[in-house]
Amino acid sequence: MDIYIKKAIIHQFSPADTDLILSDKYLTISPKIEEYLRKKIERVYSDEAKTGVFEADNPFLVAISADLLETSLVLVKRWQEEFSVSENQKTNDLIFIQFDKGGLEHFAFLRISLRETLTHLGQEMDNPIKLTQNNLPGFGTGADEALVINLSSRKYHLIEKRIKYNGAFFNYFSDKLLQVAPKTSxxxxxxxxxxxxxxxxxxxxxxxxxxxxxxxxxxxxxxxxxxxxxxxxxxxxxxxxxxxxxxxxxxxxxxxxxxxxxxxxxxxxxxxxxxxxxxxxxxxxxxxxxxxxxxxxxxxxxxxxxxxxxxxxxxxxxxxxxxx
Structure with missing residues (x-):
């Protein structure tokens, strides 16, 4: 798949904090980071993706500009407003990406839930294996939720998960954040x-x-x-x-x-x-x-x-x- 990562920025949401941890700098796109983000995007184009086309005046779409940093700050706060009602919250990295696919400009928003995992710390001779926090999932694992938009055609691919609120489950991402009714996967x-x-x-x-x-x-x-x-x-x-x-x-x-x-x-x-x-x-x-x-x-x-x-x-x- 012909994907070229141009810019990316990561913000973080933690249920222990009242505010988002916001970044003011773009990621340095090293070869490994490029591969990691590209693989996450590629997995959005799967048989689990819901699809649709945004209306030209859709509020989410209208908020996307050429300035990825400004766009991410606006959208991540909207995301927090809708996600914060979830009864099962974890620490999440929220990644916004500008990329080209087939020569066309695209936008991506990835929510990646961070994990606890055992890590071998070689310098700790007495107890080298320790439980570490906020670990990203591996290269072969898809994002927990992901949105990819072709900015020319306004077509989107969406991987979403329902959240639980007041004992009921609903699709907050498409219903509330995007305000769309996508096709079934x-x-x-x-x-x-x-x-x-x-x-x-x-x-x-x-x-x-x-x-x-x-x-x-x-x-x-x-x-x-x-x-x-x-x-x-x-x-x-x-x-x-x-x-x-x-x-x-x-x-x-x-x-x-x-x-x-x-x-x-x-x-x-x-x-x-x-x-x-x-x-x-x-x-x-x-x-x-x-x-x-x-x-x-x-x-x-x-x-x-x-x-x-x-x-x-x-x-x-x-x-x-x-x-x-």
């Missing part, structure tokens, strides 16, 4: 889609292993070929011979996925990996993992329903067998 959309398909199949007595396999195949095929999921195309695949089921599926899916799910700037590899194989657990204890490309090939795998209602699976044209 691809990960949650696909889960809802699977659940809806299974519900429709059950109502028409189709919810067997063959339907489950067809569902996985259809999702994988559409992601592999088009990087998108369309309710209409999935309905054609899943309920091709039942018009009532097809229309019911489209109608119910619209509630959770009102428009085709497009993996625009979002990494679809985790979802493809999830659906690339058929995993079958048989009543005799045998478990099979069959790649989708082979599963649909009658010259490789054949499922036979016997007269007594049992199944037989015929695996054909095996050139070599290895024990693992």
């Amino acid at each position: 691809p990960k949650k959309s696909i889960k809802a889609l699977e659940k809806t398909a299974q519900k429709i199949a059950e109502s028409f007595n189709q919810d067997d292993f063959q339907f489950q396999s067809k569902l996985k195949t259809s999702i994988f095929k559409n992601l592999e070929e088009k990087e998108e999921l369309s309710p209409e195309k999935l309905a054609d695949d899943l309920f091709d011979s039942n018009l009532t089921a097809r229309l019911s599926f489209i109608d119910q899916v619209k509630d959770v996925m009102p428009e085709p799910l497009v993996f625009d700037e979002i990494d679809s590899s985790r979802q493809k990996k999830k659906f690339e194989n058929q995993k079958l657990s048989l009543s005799n204890g045998i478990e099979l993992i069959v790649p989708n490309t082979i599963y649909q090939d009658a010259e490789s795998v054949e499922f036979i329903q016997n007269d007594n209602g049992t199944y037989s699976i015929l695996i054909k044209n095996i050139e070599d067998i290895q024990s693992k």
